[in-house]
Amino acid sequence: xxxxxxxxxxxxxxxxxxxxxxxxxxxxxxxxxxxxxxxxxxxxxxxxxxxxxxxxxxxxxxxxxxxxxxxxxxxxxxxxxxxxxxxxxxxxxxxxxxxxxxxxxxxxxxxxxxxxxxxxxxxxxxxxxxxxxxxxxxxxxxxxxxxxxxxxxxxxxxxxxxxxxxxxxxxxxxxxxxxxxxxxxxxxxxxxxxxxxxxxxxxxxxxxxxxxxxxxxxxxxxxxxxxxxxxxxxxxxxxxxxxxxxxxxxxxxxxxxxxxxxxxxxxxxxxxxxxxxxxxxxxxxxxxx
Amino acid sequence: xxxxxxxxxxxxxxxxxxxxxxxxxxxxxxxxxxxxxxxxxxxxxxxxxxxxxxxxxxxxxxxxxxxxxxxxxxxxxxxxxxxxxxxxxxxxxxxxxxxxxxxxxxxxxxxxxxxxxxxxxxxxxxxxxxxxxxxxxxxxxxxxxxxxxxxxxxxxxxxxxxxxxxxxxxxxxxxxxxxxxxxxxxxxxxxxxxxxxxxxxxxxxxxxxxxxxxxxxxxxxxxxxxxxxxxxxxxxxxxxxxxxxxxxxxxxxxxxxxxxxxxxxxxxxxxxxxxxxxxxxxxxxxxxxxxxxxxxxxxxxxxxxxxxxxxxxxxxxxxxxxxxxxxxxxxxxxxxxxxxxxxxxxxxxxxxxxxxxxxxxxxxxxxx
Numbered sequence: 229x230x231x232x233x234x235x236x237x238x239x240x241x242x243x244x245x246x247x248x249x250x251x252x253x254x255x256x257x258x259x260x261x262x263x264x265x266x267x268x269x270x271x272x273x274x275x276x277x278x279x280x281x282x283x284x285x286x287x288x289x290x291x292x293x294x295x296x297x298x299x300x301x302x303x304x305x306x307x308x309x310x311x312x313x314x315x316x317x318x319x320x321x322x323x324x325x326x327x328x329x330x331x332x333x334x335x336x337x338x339x340x341x342x343x344x345x346x347x348x349x350x351x352x353x354x355x356x357x358x359x360x361x362x363x364x365x366x367x368x369x370x371x372x373x374x375x376x377x378x379x380x381x382x383x384x385x386x387x388x389x390x391x392x393x394x395x396x397x398x399x400x401x402x403x404x405x406x407x408x409x410x411x412x413x414x415x416x417x418x419x420x421x422x423x424x425x426x427x428x429x430x431x432x433x434x435x436x437x438x439x440x441x442x443x444x445x446x447x448x449x450x451x452x453x454x455x456x457x458x459x460x461x462x463x464x465x466x467x468x469x470x471x472x473x474x475x476x477x478x479x480x481x482x483x484x485x486x487x488x489x490x491x492x493x494x495x496x497x498x499x500x501x502x503x504x505x506x507x508x509x510x511x512x513x514x515x516x517x
Numbered sequence: 518x519x520x521x522x523x524x525x526x527x528x529x530x531x532x533x534x535x536x537x538x539x540x541x542x543x544x545x546x547x548x549x550x551x552x553x554x555x556x557x558x559x560x561x562x563x564x565x566x567x568x569x570x571x572x573x574x575x576x577x578x579x580x581x582x583x584x585x586x587x588x589x590x591x592x593x594x595x596x597x598x599x600x601x602x603x604x605x606x607x608x609x610x611x612x613x614x615x616x617x618x619x620x621x622x623x624x625x626x627x628x629x630x631x632x633x634x635x636x637x638x639x640x641x642x643x644x645x646x647x648x649x650x651x652x653x654x655x656x657x658x659x660x661x662x663x664x665x666x667x668x669x670x671x672x673x674x675x676x677x678x679x680x681x682x683x684x685x686x687x688x689x690x691x692x693x694x695x696x697x698x699x700x701x702x703x704x705x706x707x708x709x710x711x712x713x714x715x716x717x718x719x720x721x722x723x724x725x726x727x728x729x730x731x732x733x734x735x736x737x738x739x740x741x742x743x744x745x746x747x748x749x750x751x752x753x754x755x756x757x758x759x760x761x762x763x764x765x766x767x768x769x770x771x772x773x774x775x776x777x778x779x780x781x782x783x784x785x786x787x788x789x790x791x792x793x794x795x796x797x798x799x800x801x802x803x804x805x806x807x808x809x810x811x812x813x814x815x816x817x818x819x820x821x822x823x824x825x826x827x828x829x830x831x832x833x834x835x836x837x838x839x840x841x842x843x844x845x846x847x848x849x850x851x852x853x854x855x856x857x858x859x860x861x862x863x864x865x866x867x868x869x870x871x872x873x874x875x876x877x878x879x880x881x882x883x884x885x
Contacts, residue, residue, distance in 0.1 A: 263675075303863070313866035316613050316675050320815050321866060325859025331852035332561065341852070443679060450676060485691035492680035499672035508673070 234471055236357045240429070242467035243367035244269065244422035244438075248445030249452070249459045250370040251418030256454055257378060258411035259391040259404075259511040263319025264304050265419045266442025267326030271296040272420025273427035273437055274330040278337060280347040286428055289347070290363070293424035294417045300326060301416020305409045312515045323442075331435060344433040363425045370418060371460035378456060387411050391509035408515075419445070447495040454509060466491040538880070543822040545872045547831075550820065550864035557860045558853065565849045572845050579844020580837045586844065588716055588726025592798065593836035594829075595728070596621070598735040599790025600814025601821055601828040602742050603656075603783045607674075608823050609746055610779035611759035616663065616678030617787045618811025619685035620656035624788025626689055627655035628795040629802035632708025639710035648711045648796060649734070649789055656788015657781045659685055664780030668773035674780065682811070693804045704803035713797040729797030731790075736829065738786060743825040755779055787811070816862045 248269055252262040272293040279292025304322055307313045331341065338344045351360030358364060378384040386407045389397035394404045419442065426441070427433050444466055452459030473487035559569045580586045600617040607614035614620075628648045635644055663677040690703075697705050716728040746752035757765040758775040766772045794806050817835055821827030838858060842851030 263679075307863060307867050311867035312870040313863075314869075316615070317815065317819060317862065317866040320615070320812055321859050321862035324812065324816075325856065325863065328852060328855030328857070328859050332850060332856050335850040335852055336564065341850070440683065443683065446676070447680065483691050483695065485687040485694075488687045489684045492683045495680050496666065496672070496677055496684075499676060500666050500670040501672075 233357075234475060236359065237474070238464065238467045238471040239368070240358045240364065241470050242463045243364050244426045244441050245445050245448055245463035245467060246367045246460055247370050247422030247425065248419040248442055249448040249463050250374040250456055251415035251422075252445055252449040253374055253452075253454060253456045253459055254378070254387065254411050254418070255415035256449060256512060257391045257509055258387045258408045259394060259509055259514065260305070260308055260408055260412050260415075261315035261319060261513045262415060262446060262449065263316060264300070264322040264442075265415070265445050266438055266440065267319075267323040268297045268300050268416050268419035269423035269426070269438040269442050269445075270323075270326040270330055270436070271300045272423030274333065274344075274423075274433050275420070276424040276427045277344045277347050277433040278333070280349075280428065281337075281345065284348055286348050286350055289428060290421070290424055293420050293427075297416040297418075297420020297423075298413055299416075300420075301413045304416065305412035308412070309405050309408055309515055315513050315515075327436060330433070334433065334435065342435050346431050347428070349428040349431050358429070361425075361429070363421065363428065366421065367425060370421075371456045371463075374418075375456040383407075383410075388509075391511055394511050394514075444491050447491040450495050450508075451491070451498045453498075453507070462491075462494075465494075538876070542873050542876055543824070543827075545876075546865050546868035547820050547822070549868040549872065550861045553864040554857050554861045558857055561853045561856060562849050567848050572849055575845050575848065576837075576841040580841050584720070584722035585724070585726050586840060588723040588728040590833065590836045590840045591716065591728040591732055592726060592793070593839050594832040595732045595735045595793045595797075596790050596810050597813055597817050597832035597835055598739065598829055599793070600787050600810050601817030601832050602735075602738055602825060603660075603787035603790075604814045604818035605821060605823040605825070605828050606742060606746075606786060607779055607783040608818060609752075609759045610755045610775055611762060612664075612667070612776060612779055612783075613675045614660065614663075614678055614780060614783045614787075615675055615815065616659060616681050616685075616784065616811070617814040618807055618809075619682040620659045620784040620787035621790050621807040621811055622689055623659045623685055623791070624652035624656040625791025625795045625806060626692070626802050627788070628652040628711070628792050629705050629708055632711040632796065632800070633706065635708075635710040637709045641711065641713070644711035645713070645730075645792075645796070648792055652791045652795075653785040653789045656791070657785040660784015660787070661777070661781040664777040667780070668777050690804055693802070699801075702803075703805070704799070704801045707800045708795070711792075711796045712800060713792070715797070727798040729793070731793035731797045734789065734792065735832075738789065739825040739829050742786070746825070751778070787814070813858065816858060816865075819862060819865050 248265045252265050255262045275296030276289040276293035280286050280289030300322060304318060307318045308315045334344065335341055350362060351358065353360050378387060386397065386402050389402060390404045390407045397404050423438055426437060448459045448462035448466060451462040469487055469490045473484050562569045562572045580590050600621055603617050603620065604614055631648050631651050659681060662681060663674040666672040666677050667674045693703055693705065699706055713730040717723040717726060746756060754770045754775055757768065757770060758772050762772050795802055813835055817828055817831045820834065821831035835858065838854045842854035845851065
């Protein structure tokens with residue numbers, strides 16, 4: 229196994245996780261449950277392909293993907309905050325809605341129930357191994373940027389206060405709801421960018437192409453104990469396991485299904501507190517009347 | 518919220534709320550959601566340049582309007598009834614079981630294994646109970662894990678059940694792909710015993726539809742859940758824990774034990790649902806047969822307002838949507854129904870707290 233090709237492939241696999249997990253950290257730290265990442269990613273992937281297909285410009289695709297994530301993020305936020313709907317149910321609904329909407333419009337725009345036509349993307353130089361794609365660098369930057377925002381800016385302080393002590397934040401004049409709206413919007417855009425990267429990297433949209441990546445990102449958030457940098461390392465760890473499995477293909481020492489399980493098993497282990505408990509933000513999932 | 522107002526609020530929902538007020542709060546949200554879904558459906562149909570009235574007429578004709586379509590609706594409703602009952606059972610104890618997907622698959626897998634292990638010609642009266650018990654046990658084991666982790670370590674059941682879905686489905690996939698499949702497919706060989714009679718065996722009009730005896734099992738299960746929840750001591754404890762775990766603990770109920778029991782039985786119910794596909798329809802376990810049914814069970818429980826009989830009605834409604842998609846496919850893509858399912862769930866989730874607060878403030882005004 230060539231270490232360079234291992235690391236480059238690992239990073240390419242990790243980029244969608246990094247985007248989505250960074251988004252998940254922001255929303256969850258503000259107290260809003262982020263089971264919606266999968267739906268945001270799928271919407272972002274589809275919108276990016278539509279935008280790129282009709283303009284031929286992948287940057288328009290990126291913009292379309294971000295708008296798609298923003299719209300679904302807005303639905304998530306309005307349902308959870310304005311209407312105080314159960315956030316777990318909203319998560320399930322948004323994910324089903326994203327599958328439905330992308331399928332319906334795939335049929336409407338491209339007359340297909342499986343995939344879109346091929347669209348333009350970024351880079352493509354074989355020698356660069358995917359590193360000439362600006363989105364890849366954005367993905368790598370997303371975690372440190374989110375960490376800076378969360379820990380070093382006034383907005384980040386408000387986000388953390390909204391997730392831990394919303395009453396205290398409210399009492400010093402912070403509008404907890406407004407902070408949460410912004411946080412969910414950010415999570416929608418970031419997770420959608422993960423989907424955009426995925427779709428433009430494969431140059432097309434395929435039905436349910438995110439294939440559970442949003443849930444791996446949630447795993448990373450929990451395994452990283454709601455810290456953006458630790459979550460990013462969890463993403464890299466999960467991606468490394470996948471790369472390992474891909475590069476070992478043909479060697480049946482470990483069945484691929486067992487490698488697929490790694491993120492999920494580790495998450496349960498982290499929640500059960502075998503190696504230090506993963507404790508969620510105190511006000512996660514609670515919106516006051 | 519102060520202690521006293523909290524106590525008053527609890528009392529209001531638990532016993533003192535008059536029957537009519539509770540019925541209004543329970544029934545209004547699904548109706549609001551239905552209206553919202555109809556409007557969204559109109560828009561989607563118009564986006565395809567079709568006439569909504571025409572498409573809705575086709576939908577009704579293709580589902581309730583002929584015996585085959587109706588049989589397919591009943592078949593799809595059967596699986597959804599099981600997963601919906603499973604979710605609502607957990608929710609009554611205040612727990613969210615998102616693991617219906619893997620519990621259903623585990624149950625179906627167990628039913629197929631038993632069907633393969635039993636000798637050819639085993640009478641149904643013997644084979645069915647064995648299959649039900651073992652399918653339920655398989656689902657129950659999958660459900661017990663999050664129950665245990667919640668009770669013992671406080672691990673949140675939502676995350677654990679989601680993670681377990683992936684783990685269990687990967688395990689089953691490994692079993693099937695690596696050990697037990699018919700070459701070129703991802704399903705087991707055909708079972709030897711435990712074939713459930715189909716509705717078509719009773720009435721030839723249903724010919725071709727997959728509705729089978731599992732439907733009766735689902736209705737019996739709903740009756741059993743109703744009896745347990747509302748007439749048995751254990752069900753009273755379960756609902757008490759669901760409403761106010763701290764108060765229940767103070768009243769001498771072991772909350773951990775109730776959680777454990779609720780998650781396990783929730784898994785059992787979902788697991789038994791596996792017989793509908795395996796014993797009633799295909800007669801083998803196929804990888805991915807449960808795909809989506811577990812998540813839709815959440816929708817069914819929500820729209821059915823967590824009442825066993827409401828769940829049956831909601832399962833019928835969602836099965837109609839799903840079968841209706843096929844009926845209208847020539848005019849509007851069936852994917853429209855995937856959108857509407859999401860819309861219905863979202864609308865109910867948003868309408869429940871909203872309707873409650875509007876009704877209550879209206880009542881307070883009329884009381885004053």
